[in-house]
Amino acid sequence: MSSSQEKFNAFIREKGLRLTSQRTVIARLALNRETHFTADDLLAWSREKDKGISRATVYRTLSLLTDLGLLESLDFGDGRLCYEPAEGRNHHDHIVCLHCGSITEFHCNEIEELQCDVADRLGFRVDHHSLRIYGTCKDCSERTECNEQR
Amino acid sequence: MSSSQEKFNAFIREKGLRLTSQRTVIARLALNRETHFTADDLLAWSREKDKGISRATVYRTLSLLTDLGLLESLDFGDGRLCYEPAEGRNHHDHIVCLHCGSITEFHCNEIEELQCDVADRLGFRVDHHSLRIYGTCKDCSERTECNEQR
DNA sequence: ATCTAATTGAGACTAAATCTCAATTACGCC
DNA sequence: GGCGTAATTGAGATTTAGTCTCAATTAGAT
Numbered sequence: 001m002s003s004s005q006e007k008f009n010a011f012i013r014e015k016g017l018r019l020t021s022q023r024t025v026i027a028r029l030a031l032n033r034e035t036h037f038t039a040d041d042l043l044a045w046s047r048e049k050d051k052g053i054s055r056a057t058v059y060r061t062l063s064l065l066t067d068l069g070l071l072e073s074l075d076f077g078d079g080r081l082c083y084e085p086a087e088g089r090n091h092h093d094h095i096v097c098l099h100c101g102s103i104t105e106f107h108c109n110e111i112e113e114l115q116c117d118v119a120d121r122l123g124f125r126v127d128h129h130s131l132r133i134y135g136t137c138k139d140c141s142e143r144t145e146c147n148e149q150r
Numbered sequence: 151m152s153s154s155q156e157k158f159n160a161f162i163r164e165k166g167l168r169l170t171s172q173r174t175v176i177a178r179l180a181l182n183r184e185t186h187f188t189a190d191d192l193l194a195w196s197r198e199k200d201k202g203i204s205r206a207t208v209y210r211t212l213s214l215l216t217d218l219g220l221l222e223s224l225d226f227g228d229g230r231l232c233y234e235p236a237e238g239r240n241h242h243d244h245i246v247c248l249h250c251g252s253i254t255e256f257h258c259n260e261i262e263e264l265q266c267d268v269a270d271r272l273g274f275r276v277d278h279h280s281l282r283i284y285g286t287c288k289d290c291s292e293r294t295e296c297n298e299q300r
Numbered sequence: 301a302t303c304t305a306a307t308t309g310a311g312a313c314t315a316a317a318t319c320t321c322a323a324t325t326a327c328g329c330c
Numbered sequence: 331g332g333c334g335t336a337a338t339t340g341a342g343a344t345t346t347a348g349t350c351t352c353a354a355t356t357a358g359a360t
Binding site for chain 3: 170171188206209210
């Protein structure tokens with residue numbers, strides 16, 4: 001069992017909540033993902049393990065996991081949230097290709113520091129931030145150039 | 151009439167679209183705002199001028215204006231888009247107070263440059279970006295400290 | 301095994317945004 | 331100024347992610 005799952009179980013016990021089979025299935029699937037996923041993805045995977053699992057329970061478990069900080073929710077502006085495991089991963093931002101939709105992670109310490117400077121200057125205490133760069137990825141650029149040459 | 155409105159009118163003519171009274175009302179109200187607003191705000195203001203204006207027409211005009219680059223749409227993650235005039239304004243990012251919801255604009259050239267560097271390194275051509283810092287504003291920090299002292 | 305409060309599933313509900321389509325209207329043409 | 335027609339509109343149906351309700355179920359303490 002991953003350490004995130006152990007944290008989840010511990011949290012459930014601490015808070016006097018109950019470790020149901022549904023929560024176990026949903027949390028395991030969510031926390032062991034490599035990349036981001038939607039609530040609907042998670043519902044589908046969960047139902048492969050237990051047909052009866054309801055949409056509501058998936059959303060309720062997602063809330064628990066994000067409140068706990070084990071999952072991070074990502075809004076790519078397409079009308080639904082994505083989620084990704086947050087434990088044991090370094091903070092990162094995302095660069096999104098507007099053509100193929102691919103999402104690449106990146107991290108830049110200098111940007112993070114400058115963000116803190118800006119917040120300081122404005123008298124803000126930073127909780128978190130979201131930086132999203134939108135553009136055209138290498139593959140799509142090359143593909144477009146080829147088309148233009150025709 | 152503002153230069154944005156003239157651009158809107160010119161665009162309408164160029165494209166063989168029609169300059170309806172509804173479009174004129176909605177565009178004028180949207181383009182002359184100082185701060186961001188929602189589609190529903192704009193619908194309410196438009197109906198003050200012309201009771202019959204429909205929600206659909208407001209959304210359709212918002213699409214025209216954002217496609218044209220005269221408005222920018224902002225997603226603060228509260229389940230609906232905000233809009234703000236984009237013409238004649240410098241690009242800026244937003245810092246949001248999680249307590250009072252206030253939204254402050256800021257701009258940092260160094261961050262912008264670093265973003266371009268990062269994109270270059272990853273082979274991306276940048277189209278646009280969105281940087282949002284979430285935290286506690288000065289006023290709310292002070293209010294919280296006072297409460298803690300009780 | 302029993303008890304009880306937390307949890308679940310099913311489906312109703314919400315809210316922003318989009319879509320449909322018959323009725324209206326802007327605008328080029330005469 | 332009036333005509334014709336294709337763009338536009340309004341009303342309301344629809345979509346979709348997510349939330350809520352509540353009776354039935356169940357985890358976990360005793």
